[in-house]
Amino acid sequence: MEKEINLLDLFIVLAKQKVKIVVSGIIIAVSVFVIVSFMPKHYKSETVFLPRGSSGAGFMGLMGGSGLGGVGDIIGENPFGPRQYIEILNSRYIAEATIERFNLIEYYEQDKNTINPLDRTIKAFRDDVNISVEEEGGLGITGVLSITLSVSNQNPQTAADIANFMVEKLVERSRDIYAQSFVGAIEFLDRQIEENAVLARVSAENLQNFQKEHNIYSISTQMDLSLSAYAANLAEISSIEKQIQLLRLTQHHTSPEISVLRSRIALLRNQNVQLETGGLGNIFPGMTNVVNLGDDFTQLSVKARMFEQLNGLLMQQRLQTQLRIDRDFSAIYIIDKARPAEYRYKPKRVTACAIALVLWYAYLIPSILLKSILAGLPSDDSRLLKINEFKSALGFKRKKNR
16 A cells, blocks of 8 residues: 655655755855855946937928928938937947947957957847837837936946947947938039039020110019019929939838929919919019010020029028038937946846755755655555666666665
8 A cells, every 4th residue: 555645744854854954055055155256247337318209390490491482301300210229229330339449359258269259249248238218108109218228347437438438329320321311412412503503604694695685674563573473483393393303312202292392393383374374463464465575585584583593492402411411419318328337237146046045945855855755665666666767777776675
């Protein structure tokens, strides 16, 4: 008949081994505590910053936006979001710059490694860097409130310097990427300004020759107002077309911004049609109603004035682009700069001791109970025979039964 084992029997067995259990636990805890005390200490420094999101108003919102006659900001908004800033922080560019700046190849003991020392250092460095985000969400929309960059290092001052350096490189890199997107725009605008200057000079000479030939030096107030409005509309249409060409370099032709600009062109063309034919009230009687020579004079005047106004618009657009390239304001807002930590981040001696004790007792207590149970079994018990057979299969020498 098998002997029944109850819970009290197990506690009795453990009570008999209490000295072994307590003493072994003390030895394990003290050993781990001493070992962890001699391990390298790591300190963690954190810096918190806010990513600058899209303003929604564009550059024209900052500049007042009324000087271009309704022409929108061709430069657009800040293209970087919180996720893009995180990707830049995780980029190889910033990792390599940080490793070079603080000589981390030697810190991670990869200076004697002849096979991919930089890649191994980058991998080890990224293990000591953590990026977390503080999010706020509601109604299915999640927004990033802040980004926290944490850096761990054996030197508390170095940890703080690395965190601050990475944020500086983040700002620098985001500015470089942002400026690169406008290099083509500057070149395009320079060509347009040069071409427009040639056309403006030719148009001015043609108008002057026409006036000398036909002695046309003054036009009525209504005609002058009609020409001004007509030329201004043509100049704005041409400027918007230049904008559309620029926007199509980075956007689809069906994007909302391009659609709005095309609607504006249609409206301006409709106004010019009215100026050419029926006019707009008593102030603009219609340019087709003037004398025959007035038609030729109108065409020459419109061209000269259009190119003159277009030159001003192109120069303003170039200035806006150059200002964005040379901007000196930060792409992020730093809340807290990193500073040296006062307390070490790891290793935690108490935590290490607790884990070691849990693992030790997870082995010791079951082994004590198992030995007690096996000691109470008769030598011919089938379970004991199977255990001995298992030991023999593993290569252990079978003990002789006494």
